Structures are given as C-alpha cells and as structure tokens.
Amino acid sequence: MSPDPLDAPADFGRLSGQLGVPAREPQPRPLWIPFLVLAIGAALTLTGVAASRASLERARQARFLAEAETVRDALEERLHAYEETLAGARAFAVAQRSPNAETWRDFARSLALSTRPGIVRLGYAQWVERPERPAFERSQRRSQPQFAIHPAGDRERYLPVLHFEPTADGRESSLGFDLASSPERGEAIERSRRLDRATLSERVELLQGGTGIVMFLPVRPALGPEGVVYASLRTADLVRGVAPGAAARLDVELFDGAEPAAADLLYDGRGSPPPAPDARQVVLPITRAGRTLGVRLTARQGFDGGAASREPWLVLAAGLLVSTLGAAIAWSAASTWARAHQLAARFARDASRNEERVRTVVDNVAEGIVTFDTGGAIGWANAAAERLFGSAGTALVGRSIEELVPVARGDLRDGFRNEAFGRRADGALFPVELSVSQMRAEDQPLFVAVVRDATERREVERMKDEFVSTVSHELRTPLTSIRGSLGLLRSGVLGDLPADAAEAVAIAERNSERLLSLINDILDVERLRAGEFELARAPVAASALVAAALDSIRPVADGRGVRIETSLREAEVDGDRRRLGQVLVNLLSNAVKFSPEGGTVRLEAGPEGADVVFRVIDRGRGVPAEHQAAIFERFRQVEASDSRERGGSGLGLAICKALVERHGGTIGVDSVPGAGSTFWFRVPRAAEEQP
Amino acid sequence: MKVLVVDDEADIRRIAQLALTRIGGLEVVEARSGAEALAVARAVAPDVVLLDVMMPGMDGPETLQALRADAATAAIPVVFLTAKALETEQQRLLALGAAGVLVKPFDPLKLAAELRAVLERR
Structure with a gap:
C-alpha cells in the first residue's frame, strides 16, 4: 500500500465509504426559474400598470374636480358679486328715497352693466297697496304716460316695476309688471322681505327672453315707500365666460336645486360632440342668496389629454423589458447552474466509474x-x-x-x-x-x-523439491555404477590395463567426478535455499581448516603447477568445520583454476576484531567490477565458457555465500581486472576467543 | 566377514560385490529386494547387511524393521546405502536403528574400509 500515511487512508476511506453507493442522478435543468422570473416580472408590471392607471385616474379626477370647482367657484363668485351689485342698488334706492327714471338710469349706467354678464335687468319695483293703486298709477303716468300695473287682476298688494336698465332692447313690457304676480318671483320676494336679505327666485322665463333667475333685495327706507331692487339673471349669460380655461374643457349645466332634474334646468352648456357616456361628471352645489343651485360639470372629450395617458404603457413596456431582461439573466444563470450541475454530475459519474474500476480491480x-x-x-x-x-x-x-x-x-x-x-x-x-x-x-x-493463498506455491515448491531429490537420486544411481566400474578398472583388481586404456578410464573417472560434483552442488544450493540443513557449530582452529583445505586442493594445484603459500595467524572460529572447509576449498579451487600455470595462490587467515578473516589471493585475470556482485549468485560465471573450460557448475560461489551468511559472516571479492583477485570471507570468532 | 548386499539394481550389486570381495577381501551374498533379503539373512546369517533405501516393494526402512522383528536377524547390524544425500535423510535413517549410512555413489576402493569403519564405531 502507499507508504504515505496522509494520502492513502483518505483514498481508502473514500473507497470503502462510497463503495456500493450509486452515483446521484443529475438534476433536471431548472428551466422554470426564468419563467418564474418572467411571470413575477409580468405580474409586477401589471400591478404597476394598474397602479399607474389608478394614480393617473386619481390625478385626472383630481384635475377634473379642481377644474369643476374652479367653474363652480367662479359662478358663485359671480353671484356673490351680483349680490353686492344689488346691495349697491338698494343703497342707492334708499338714498334716493324713491329713485326716478333718470337717477336710476344714471346709477345703472355707472355700474357698466355690460361688464356684469348675465344681468339683463337691474330694476326697481315699489310696493303698492290695493287701495292706493289708482292714485299710484296716475302719479306714475305723469312721468311715464303708458304706465300700468300688469298683469291685470285684483290683488292685495302690487309690486310694479318702476325703473329698469338697460332699456335699449325696446322691451318696455317690464314697466309696471307686478313682480309679485308671478308665483316663482313672489316666493323669493316674500322670503327676501322676511329675511331682509338677497334671495334668488326659482327658474323663470325672463320677460326679456330666455331662462333665468331673479335676485331680489328688499328696500326699506326709513322715510319713503318700500320696494325691491332686483337683477334678472339670464343663466346662459351668467354661465358664459365663467372660468374660460376650465369651462372650455367642461360641459356646464346649471339646475335649480342641488339635484339635477330636467325640469329645473337653468342652463345647458353641453356642446358638441357630446361627452362619452362614461365621461367624468360631478354635481357641485352653489348656495347663494338663500338658494341652492346645482352645477353639473361633465368632462368634454379629450379632457384627459394624450401625453399623460402614455404613462401606463410606458410602465408596461419598461416592466416587460425589465422582466424579460430578468428572465434572460435568470435563464443564463439557470443555464450556468445547469451546466455546473451537469459538470458535477459528470464528475460524479466519472468518479463513480473510477470507483467502479478501482472496485473491479480490488475485487479481482x-x-x-x-x-x-x-x-x-x-x-x-x-x-x-x-x-x-x-x-x-x-x-x-x-x-x-x-x-x-x-x-x-x-x-x-x-x-x-x-x-x-x-x-x-x-x-x-x-x-x-x-x-x-x-x-x-x-x-x-x-x-x-x-x-x-500460498497453497499452490507450497505445492509447487514441494513438487520441485521432490523433483530435485528424485532427479539427483536417479542420476546418482547410474553414476554409482559408472564411477564404481571406473574405480575398479583403475585399481587394477580387475587386471592391468594398457596405457591408452588406463588414460581413457582416468578421463572417464575424472568426468564422472565432475558430474557428481555438479549434482552435489545443485542439491546443496537447493538445500541451502530451503534452509534445510543445520550447521554443526563448534570452535574450530583456523589452522585446522586451512590444513584440511590444502590437503583437498593440493592434487589439483599440483596438477596445474600452481604453488600455494599460506600466511596464518591462529584464531578459533565459531563454525561448522566441514562447511567452512567446503567454502575454503571452493575459493582455493577457483583461484587455482584461474591462475596461470606455474603461478602462485596465496592463502591468508587471521583474527580481525570479532571475526576471523580468510583471504584467497590469485594473480589471475581478475573479476570486472560490474560482475563482482553477480558472481555470488547462482549459475553465474564471468564468462559462459568458463563452465566448460574450467569446470564447475557456477554454483560454487553461491553456495559459499549461503554458507558464510548462515554463519553470520560476510563474503566478497576485491579485484583489479588483469592483476588478480582477492576473495575473502569473515566469520565470527569463537566466543571465548573474542576480545 | 560376510556381507549381505541388498539392492534392486543389479549393476550396483555387482560393483559392490566386486569392490567388497576384490578390494576388501570380504564375502558377499546378494538379495534383489527386501523380502529376499529377509530370507537370505535368515539362511546365511550375514555379519552385516548393506541395505539400499529406495526399492520397489519393501523399501529399506521396512526391511530394517522386518529384520529387527525377526529374532534370527534382529542382531545383525544394518548399514544403509543411499543415493539421497540430504543430511536430514541420513539422520532419519540412523534414528531407525541403522549402524551407519554410506552414500552413493561410493568409491569402490574405499567401500570395504568405510564399511569396516562404521562397524568399528559401533
């Protein structure tokens, strides 16, 4: 597993934690969000439009009402002004005791009645009791010959018009007209007399033509006759010209009474084209001179104007634009979100796939x-x-x-x-x-x-061991016969051999020995590898090991004319005499084999620290540096041809290494190619020997 | 000294017989199997049995036990002759009650001497 303690557990934890957990399904792209934004935007827009319309409507209505009130106020103002005019006329009449035609005419003209629209007559009438009527008529006829109280009829009191202005229209029928004879007028006259203030009559048909109302004010001088001053008001003229700006946009109707009724219509200012059926309309009261008039004002077409009416549409357009923009942003955000989600889902999928792979690998x-x-x-x-x-x-x-x-x-x-x-x-x-x-x-x-599971490997090893064992046995059995036969032949017990035959037998015997050595080496290696043999360790003198090894190797060395010189400092090793001897012989045998004929091999042994060191030094061709480690491995010789030319299985050094290491020692070679090699090994000294 | 050589391989028996008689000057009788060895041992009462380990039928250790089981042959020393060179194998054979173990291939010139040495060590 990973040597890193920080990374590996996290990975493993993730693996174990998530195994078997299915990858999350990717969320659907949330397309509803932009639509929601659009819907909300549209709703807000419509609300805004409605609010705007309402606000606009309120503003228009307010404007309409303001204009209507302007008209009403102007009318009221005008009536008020005429009350004042009448008050002036009364003051004049009182001061005159009884005004005559001339002074009245002068007074009226000084008022410039033409600047007081609506007043078609400013007149003076005087009360006459029935018994006084004939005398009164006679007295009047002195200045106005055609004077007569009319209409005809016998009444308790008469209120004949004595003076009036203007007179230019030639309608002189007003002179002598008994104002009290008309019930519409009589009522107002009576009221004014009772209250001693200006009163307005009901709707009357004016003598001068047209519809109107008459304003009366009683005249009661301390000395002189009682009478009234009156102003006949033609409503058409009264209304015309009032608040000209506002009146231009409004149709004005004037009714007698607060509630408009066709019968009470004083003035119909409705123009053409007629107002729409749902046009703005309001009825405002004017209470003046003890009477309430109703002014009905109706917005003319176009009253609400054009430019202002675009506002809701602007609100709508702007709202929809903003909503669409918002929706677009939301769409973009949703898309980004969806993409991010897709990406995340893909990563999750990839991770899950990776995990699956890891899981598959781990499971397989x-x-x-x-x-x-x-x-x-x-x-x-x-x-x-x-x-x-x-x-x-x-x-x-x-x-x-x-x-x-x-x-x-x-x-x-x-x-x-x-x-x-x-x-x-x-x-x-x-x-x-x-x-x-x-x-x-x-x-x-x-x-x-x-x-x-090592079951199979163990079985294979067992079979291999058995195979090696069997093969070596099977090889050794025929070799026993061969070697035995050759040995008997060479010994001469079976009779002397001719020289050539003896030489051939010697060759055969030497090679059978070599074959046996090879088989033994193979067996040794296998046994060493399997750790199958025990060392018989005991204190052994280095000199004894050296002597035994020299005994073994001398025939071979002599055969090649190689001299072996020794340098020995006595020491005891803790080891297996036979096995260490085997190592020493092997090293010497190699040294002899690779030494030139007539050369010298030097064997050194002696204590060094806690060990005893053995060195076998030859003047052979040496071992290249790159091979110095490898030659201690199995089946390794520096050159493949060595095996054939010099004999040996190539296993010798591997066996030596295994044996030395089993002793707790080390083995190695120091070599200069072309100048020779020093093979050495060191093993522990015997315990009582150690310093 | 009379040696009973037991081996299923005729060649081995012959070499051993030659080595022991011609070089060692010993008397040799042969048997080809464990069963035959029992009969021969009873019949000739050898001084030592040189017994092969791996044989078909009754193998070396079984033959040794059979010899020990028979009062007539129980006292005859047995020396194994084995091609198995493993030390553990040799230890095992000695533990069975063998007088010694000699390994194949043997040196014919030294076989008689080694056999004598084994018997003397007892």
Whole structure:
C-alpha cells in the first residue's frame, strides 16, 4: 500500500465509504426559474400598470374636480358679486328715497352693466297697496304716460316695476309688471322681505327672453315707500365666460336645486360632440342668496389629454423589458447552474466509474485484502478475501482478523510480512503469505492485510523439491555404477590395463567426478535455499581448516603447477568445520583454476576484531567490477565458457555465500581486472576467543 | 566377514560385490529386494547387511524393521546405502536403528574400509 500515511487512508476511506453507493442522478435543468422570473416580472408590471392607471385616474379626477370647482367657484363668485351689485342698488334706492327714471338710469349706467354678464335687468319695483293703486298709477303716468300695473287682476298688494336698465332692447313690457304676480318671483320676494336679505327666485322665463333667475333685495327706507331692487339673471349669460380655461374643457349645466332634474334646468352648456357616456361628471352645489343651485360639470372629450395617458404603457413596456431582461439573466444563470450541475454530475459519474474500476480491480486481484482496526475487527474485505476465507453466506466484516489468520495480534503490525496459515470458515487451515501495513483513516489507525493463498506455491515448491531429490537420486544411481566400474578398472583388481586404456578410464573417472560434483552442488544450493540443513557449530582452529583445505586442493594445484603459500595467524572460529572447509576449498579451487600455470595462490587467515578473516589471493585475470556482485549468485560465471573450460557448475560461489551468511559472516571479492583477485570471507570468532 | 548386499539394481550389486570381495577381501551374498533379503539373512546369517533405501516393494526402512522383528536377524547390524544425500535423510535413517549410512555413489576402493569403519564405531 502507499507508504504515505496522509494520502492513502483518505483514498481508502473514500473507497470503502462510497463503495456500493450509486452515483446521484443529475438534476433536471431548472428551466422554470426564468419563467418564474418572467411571470413575477409580468405580474409586477401589471400591478404597476394598474397602479399607474389608478394614480393617473386619481390625478385626472383630481384635475377634473379642481377644474369643476374652479367653474363652480367662479359662478358663485359671480353671484356673490351680483349680490353686492344689488346691495349697491338698494343703497342707492334708499338714498334716493324713491329713485326716478333718470337717477336710476344714471346709477345703472355707472355700474357698466355690460361688464356684469348675465344681468339683463337691474330694476326697481315699489310696493303698492290695493287701495292706493289708482292714485299710484296716475302719479306714475305723469312721468311715464303708458304706465300700468300688469298683469291685470285684483290683488292685495302690487309690486310694479318702476325703473329698469338697460332699456335699449325696446322691451318696455317690464314697466309696471307686478313682480309679485308671478308665483316663482313672489316666493323669493316674500322670503327676501322676511329675511331682509338677497334671495334668488326659482327658474323663470325672463320677460326679456330666455331662462333665468331673479335676485331680489328688499328696500326699506326709513322715510319713503318700500320696494325691491332686483337683477334678472339670464343663466346662459351668467354661465358664459365663467372660468374660460376650465369651462372650455367642461360641459356646464346649471339646475335649480342641488339635484339635477330636467325640469329645473337653468342652463345647458353641453356642446358638441357630446361627452362619452362614461365621461367624468360631478354635481357641485352653489348656495347663494338663500338658494341652492346645482352645477353639473361633465368632462368634454379629450379632457384627459394624450401625453399623460402614455404613462401606463410606458410602465408596461419598461416592466416587460425589465422582466424579460430578468428572465434572460435568470435563464443564463439557470443555464450556468445547469451546466455546473451537469459538470458535477459528470464528475460524479466519472468518479463513480473510477470507483467502479478501482472496485473491479480490488475485487479481482488474487490477493485477499482486508482492513481491520486496532482491536482486530475487520472493517472491509474485498471479494478475493471473501473467497479465500469465506464460505457461502458468511461475511468477514465484523469478525476478528485473528479468526482468519491465527497469528498473535501483537505481530500483526505495520511491516509484518511472513508466511502463516489462514483459517477458512469450515476451520480448515491453508498456507498464506501475509503482509500488514498500517495507515491512518479519519485519524484512526487502520491496518490493511494483504493475504495471498500460498497453497499452490507450497505445492509447487514441494513438487520441485521432490523433483530435485528424485532427479539427483536417479542420476546418482547410474553414476554409482559408472564411477564404481571406473574405480575398479583403475585399481587394477580387475587386471592391468594398457596405457591408452588406463588414460581413457582416468578421463572417464575424472568426468564422472565432475558430474557428481555438479549434482552435489545443485542439491546443496537447493538445500541451502530451503534452509534445510543445520550447521554443526563448534570452535574450530583456523589452522585446522586451512590444513584440511590444502590437503583437498593440493592434487589439483599440483596438477596445474600452481604453488600455494599460506600466511596464518591462529584464531578459533565459531563454525561448522566441514562447511567452512567446503567454502575454503571452493575459493582455493577457483583461484587455482584461474591462475596461470606455474603461478602462485596465496592463502591468508587471521583474527580481525570479532571475526576471523580468510583471504584467497590469485594473480589471475581478475573479476570486472560490474560482475563482482553477480558472481555470488547462482549459475553465474564471468564468462559462459568458463563452465566448460574450467569446470564447475557456477554454483560454487553461491553456495559459499549461503554458507558464510548462515554463519553470520560476510563474503566478497576485491579485484583489479588483469592483476588478480582477492576473495575473502569473515566469520565470527569463537566466543571465548573474542576480545 | 560376510556381507549381505541388498539392492534392486543389479549393476550396483555387482560393483559392490566386486569392490567388497576384490578390494576388501570380504564375502558377499546378494538379495534383489527386501523380502529376499529377509530370507537370505535368515539362511546365511550375514555379519552385516548393506541395505539400499529406495526399492520397489519393501523399501529399506521396512526391511530394517522386518529384520529387527525377526529374532534370527534382529542382531545383525544394518548399514544403509543411499543415493539421497540430504543430511536430514541420513539422520532419519540412523534414528531407525541403522549402524551407519554410506552414500552413493561410493568409491569402490574405499567401500570395504568405510564399511569396516562404521562397524568399528559401533
């Protein structure tokens, strides 16, 4: 597993944590959001439009009402002004005691009645009791010959018009007209007399033509006759010209009474074209001179104007624009969001796919992998582990690692790597190779055990051992016969051989020895590798080892004319006499083989610190630096031809190395190519010898 | 001294017979199998049995046990002759009650001497 304690557990935790968790489905792209934004925007816009319309409507209505009130106020003002005029006329009449035609005419003209629109007559009438009528008429006829009180009829009192202005229109029928004879006028006259203030009559048909009302004010001088001053008001003229700006946009109707009724219509100012049926309309009261008039004002077409009416549309357009813009932004945001989501989903999918791959790999490796915590409880296991340890229906998670591999818990720590036995669910033991590494996951120590089933490997090894054993046995048996036969022949016990035959037998015997040596080497290597042999260790004198080795090698050395010189400082080693001898002979044998004929091999032995060191020095061709490590491996010789030319299996140095290392020693070579080699090994000195 | 050589290989028996008689001056009787060895041992009462380990039928160790089981042959020393060079194998054979173990291939010139040495060590 990863040697990094920071990365690996996180990865593993993620793996174990998410295994089996399906990838999240990608969310659908939220297209409704821009539509929602658009809908909200549109709703707000419509609300805005409505508000704008309402506001506009309120403004228009307010303007309409303001204009209507302007008209009404102007009318009222005008009536008020005429009351004042009448008050002036009364003051004049009182001052005159009884005005005559001339003074009245002068007074009236000084008022410039033409500047007081609507007043068609400003007149003076005087009360006459019935008994006084004839005398009164006679007296009047002195200045106005045609004077007569009319209409005819016998009444208790008469109120004949004596003076009036203007007179230019030639309608003189007013003179002598008994104002009190008309019920419409009489009522107002009576009221004014009673209240001593100006009053307005009902709707009357004016003598001068047209519809109108008459305003009366009683005249009661301290000395002189009682009478009234009156102003006949033609409503058409009264209304015309009032508030000209506002009146231009409004149709004005004037009614007698606060409630408009056709019968009471005083003035109809409705023009052409007629107002729309739903046109703005208001009835405002004018209370003046003890009477209430109603002014009905109706907005003419076009009153509301054009420019202002565009506002709701502007609001609508702006609102829709902003809404659309908002929706577009929302759409863009939603798209970005959707893309981000897609991306996230893809990553999740990729991650999930990756995880699946990892899971597939993890589940399909031949090695069982389990994790366990410090208490030995298994937290996770791959499929191979389930296969190795489980039987159908059993789960490893939650069980103890010790149930699976009966190894002391203390041993199952980081770096554990050894052969052991695994226990299957049915209790059967099987050989495993087990390695344990420790990591940290979510801050907790986590152990990962990798378990390989060693059953097959063990079987193969067993078969190989058997094979080697069998082959060596099978080889040694015929070799026994060959060697035995050759030995008997050479010994002469079977009779003397001719010289050539003896030489041939010697060759055959030498090669059978070589073959035997090769077979023995192979067996040795296998046994060493399998750790199958025991060393018989005991204190051995270096001199004894050297002497035995020299005995063995001397025939070979003599045969090549190689001289062996020794340099010995006595010491005792702790070792197996036979095996160390074997090493020494092997090194000497090599030195002799690779020495030139007639050359010298030097053997040195002596204590060095806690060891005894042996050196075999030759003047041969040496060992190239690149081969110096390799020659101690099995089946290695510096040159392939060495095996044939010099004999030897190529196993000798590998055996030497294994034997020295079994003694706890080291072996090596120092060599200068072309100048020779020094093969050395050092093994521990015997205990009582050690300094 | 009479030596019973037991081996299923005729060549080995012949070489051993030559080596022991011509060089060692010993008397040799042969047997081709464990079963035959039992019969011969009973019949001739050899001074030592040189017994091959790997044989078809009754192998060396079985033959040794059979010899020990028979009062007539129980006291005859047995020396194994084996091609198996493993030391553990030799230890095992000695533990069975063998007087000694000699390995194949043997040197015919030294075989008789080695056999004598083994018997003397007892």
